[in-house]
Amino acid sequence: MAIAYGLIFALSLIMPILYFVYIRKKQDEPWLLVLFICVSVVTLGYFLLSLSRTVEFALWANKITYLGQVVVPMSMFIIISKLCGYTYKKWVLGVFIGLAVIMYAIVFTTGWLDWYYKSATLEFENGTAYLVKEYGILHPVNLVYVLIYFVSMLVVCIGSLIKKKDASQKLAGFMLAIVLGNVGMWIIGKLVNTNFELLSVSYLMSVLAYFFVYLLLQDYIRKVDVPAQSKEKTRVIVLDSIPKAERLERVLKLLPADKSLTARQMEMLDGLLDGKSQKEIAADLHISESTVKWHFGILYTTLNVSGKDEILSLFK
Numbered sequence: 306m307a308i309a310y311g312l313i314f315a316l317s318l319i320m321p322i323l324y325f326v327y328i329r330k331k332q333d334e335p336w337l338l339v340l341f342i343c344v345s346v347v348t349l350g351y352f353l354l355s356l357s358r359t360v361e362f363a364l365w366a367n368k369i370t371y372l373g374q375v376v377v378p379m380s381m382f383i384i385i386s387k388l389c390g391y392t393y394k395k396w397v398l399g400v401f402i403g404l405a406v407i408m409y410a411i412v413f414t415t416g417w418l419d420w421y422y423k424s425a426t427l428e429f430e431n432g433t434a435y436l437v438k439e440y441g442i443l444h445p446v447n448l449v450y451v452l453i454y455f456v457s458m459l460v461v462c463i464g465s466l467i468k469k470k471d472a473s474q475k476l477a478g479f480m481l482a483i484v485l486g487n488v489g490m491w492i493i494g495k496l497v498n499t500n501f502e503l504l505s506v507s508y509l510m511s512v513l514a515y516f517f518v519y520l521l522l523q524d525y526i527r528k529v530d531v532p533a534q535s536k537e538k539t540r541v542i543v544l545d546s547i548p549k550a551e552r553l554e555r556v557l558k559l560l561p562a563d564k565s566l567t568a569r570q571m572e573m574l575d576g577l578l579d580g581k582s583q584k585e586i587a588a589d590l591h592i593s594e595s596t597v598k599w600h601f602g603i604l605y606t607t608l609n610v611s612g613k614d615e616i617l618s619l620f621k
Contacts, residue, residue: 306433306501307355313505314348320512321345328519330563336387337519340380344508346373351505357434360427364416367436371412375405377508378454381487384515385458385480389465408450411443421447435500451491458484476518483514547620552578555619559608570604573597577613 320341328334350370357363379401386393415422423439462484465477490507556574560566566574576586583601587594605612 306431307352309501310348310352310355310505313509314345314352317341317345317348317509317512320516323516328516334384334387334519336380336383337515340377340384340515341512343373343376343380344512346370347377347508348505349373351502354436355433357427360425360436361416363427363434363436364425368413368415371409375408375412375450378451378458379405381484381511382454382458382461385484386461388476388480388518389461391461391465404450408447411446430500433500455484455488455491459488479514479518483511487511549575549578552620556608556616559610559616561609564607566604566607569600570607573600573604577601577616 321338324338324341328337347370350366350368350373353366353369354363357366383393383398383401411421414420415425420441420443422444423441425436425438427434428437429435459481462477462481466481487504487507490503494503553574556578557566572590573586576589581589583597584594587597590597601613608616610616
């Protein structure tokens with residue numbers, strides 16, 4: 306089992322690298338990176354625990370595992386919420402982080418106080434170590450903590466499936482499958498008498514799934530990221546008097562050195578500079594108007610502008 310834990314840990318270390326190579330350069334999603342790093346921390350803890358030869362070392366390895374575990378469900382919930390079109394105020398995120406800190410503080414006292422583990426002994430199976438624990442009075446707090454996040458994830462996914470009528474509904478279905486997979490693994494781990502932590506496999510499969518979701522969606526923007534439309538109708542400006550190459554050159558000067566536009570984003574920009582409405586661009590490209598809005602959202606983010614008016618102001 307130690308070899309299996311080591312392999313899972315090695316694979317989890319690849320995910321942050323893949324984030325910077327394939328995701329970060331086109332779309333910055335810090336909570337996805339947090340998830341990848343925390344899963345690596347969790348699998349490191351499992352690996353070190355399997356190699357333990359003393360109870361003290363095993364308890365410290367267990368603390369490393371929990372350092373990642375208290376953040377994994379939180380980051381999953383935030384990612385799923387954003388993909389399904391929900392956002393939260395900063396103070397709500399502060400509450401999430403505060404609860405994670407409190408949860409970890411309870412676990413960190415293991416070995417000194419008996420409110421999480423009353424006692425722990427180290428046993429071995431085929432040379433692999435595992436902890437045999439007698440739970441304390443505060444151990445159910447972790448159960449409640451994890452359950453609340455799992456239930457919240459299910460509520461967000463199901464709510465999006467019921468109410469949404471755009472692409473986020475499709476994402477919600479896929480997110481629901483990922484959550485149900487994690488819940489299933491977690492329940493099996495609680496019911497089946499096994500010394501192997503199935504969540505290590507579940508977490509690894511989950512981060513792979515999230516990676517491919519973001520990889521496929523990196524040319525799109527979620528509805529929550531689209532800048533709010535001005536209440537005043539945006540004035541349409543047709544720039545026929547300026548050569549097309551010059552129009553593009555002026556706008557592309559806004560592009561940061563480490564960024565680039567996709568072919569679809571260039572089509573959005575061409576349409577905008579031709580004075581076309583989003584409905585006209587959608588008709589020209591045979592895509593939905595909501596998809597055009599998503600592409601414009603990521604275009605504005607990439608160019609670091611607030612919206613259409615800021616681009617057109619370059620030609621005043």
